[in-house]
Amino acid sequence: MPASPGSVLVVAEELDATADLVVAALAERDVPVIRFDLADFPQQITLAATHDGHAAGWQGTLRATAGRSTRLEEVRAVYYRRPGLPRLSPAVAEEYRDWARAQALVGMVQVLSSLPVAWMHHPDLYRAAAHKPGQLAAAAAAGLSVPRTLITNSLPEARAWAETISGPLACKPVTAGAITLPHQRPTLLPTRRISTDDLDDTLELTCHLLQEWVETAYEVRLTVVGDTIFPVAIHAHSDAARADWRADYDALTYEPTSIPIPVAAAVRRLMAHYQLNYGAVDFGVTPDGRWRFYEINPAGQWQFIAAATGLPIAQAHAELLAGPTTARSHA
Structure with missing residues (x-):
């Protein structure tokens, strides 16, 4: 039919x-x-x-x-x-x-x-918004607080930059991509906490992203659907989860939280910059309450957040998709 x-x-x-x-x-x-x-x-x-x-x-x-x-x-x-x-x-x-x-x-x-x-998860807009180097510049331009970052394949440059940080570093993938080891399922590399002494000549084998380490009280997954924002605090209860909460989902607890008005306004500017009507935005919140931007995933998972909190994220998707066809095109 x-x-x-x-x-x-x-x-x-x-x-x-x-x-x-x-x-x-x-x-x-x-x-x-x-x-x-x-x-x-x-x-x-x-x-x-x-x-x-x-x-x-x-x-x-x-x-x-x-x-x-x-x-x-x-x-x-x-x-x-x-x-x-x-x-x-x-x-x-x-x-x-x-x-x-x-x-x-x-x-x-x-x-x-x-x-x-x-549209939701428009493929052209997804590709434009999916990678960290552009995201960090766009987030800073939108008014979000972004950690100091170095992208390099030079060990001397990395060591010199690390000395200016005077503290621990975060080593992250520049872009998402799975590694398949023999007899194992494909896996994503998590964020690692390292020191200047951990930097060695393997850094020069490809491009690396280094950031200043952000000491956090908790982290936030901010799910944005159209004009609706669902901020959820993520509390980590293992060393692996504290370094990267994706590394140990069993050690996490979740609770809806509030978002500072200036942060919400900056997130909306970031969404408008990329013409997105969906995004999964990750923040670290410092002990003194400062929100530090990590990344935005324009097609990130949200089912686990909805299941843990009961937030109506699916309903927000349906409301946007069921809306009039005069909604913002290709957004």
């Missing part, structure tokens, strides 16, 4: 608990949803999109083999959350597979991303 007008497209893996929460919250509002995984395109999904040379977006149909379909011009919003990559037919010769996969990926994603509707 075709979907009724005004469907929300949910583009996510089939087994995605976070996307499940958003779909359930949309169902509570009687908002029709078309959900699919990009991995099912082009074998199980048919796209037929036309452009007349004048319209702001594309027209046509998006149809799944299971019978679900929608008109592109009737889509009210798109929720795009880490779908798989297109799976190709075995009939595609090996020498053409990378090319064919790129055609499928760009064809589908760029047609959808040009629709003049509300």
Whole structure:
């Protein structure tokens, strides 16, 4: 059966608990949803999109083999959350597979991303906002307090800079990326507390990000959905969690907290700079109450925060996605 007008497209893996929460919250509002995984395109999904040379977006149909379909011009919003990559037919010769996969990926994603509707986790905006070097400069320009930082592959420069800090350092990945060791699952490198004496010539093998270490009373995960901000204090109860709370989730407790008005205003300026309507923003709060910015993840996880606190984060997603199609385009 075709979907009724005004469907929300949910583009996510089939087994995605976070996307499940958003779909359930949309169902509570009687908002029709078309959900699919990009991995099912082009074998199980048919796209037929036309452009007349004048319209702001594309027209046509998006149809799944299971019978679900929608008109592109009737889509009210798109929720795009880490779908798989297109799976190709075995009939595609090996020498053409990378090319064919790129055609499928760009064809589908760029047609959808040009629709003049509300987007969440827009892929173009995600790429622009996803990396720490740009984030730190943008956060400082927005008025947030940013730790002193060095990005380098020079050991002499790193040691000279570390001497100006006169204290412990944080060593962080410049960008997210998993490491796969033999016989182990892929893992992300956590933040490490180091000293100047720990710096050695392995630093020159690639680019490294060093920061002054921030002594904190607790940390904050700030989940931003549209104009709504959900600040949650994260209390760490192990050495690993105190260095990087992602390293030991079992040692964490959570509680909703308040956010200083100037910090909230600066976060909104940062979101506007990147044209985002979702972000997971991490802060450290010092014993004297100063909020220090660490990073913003434009598609960060929030399910664990909602489960621990009962905050209506899924409902905020649904409210934004169910809103009028005149919502800020591509945000």
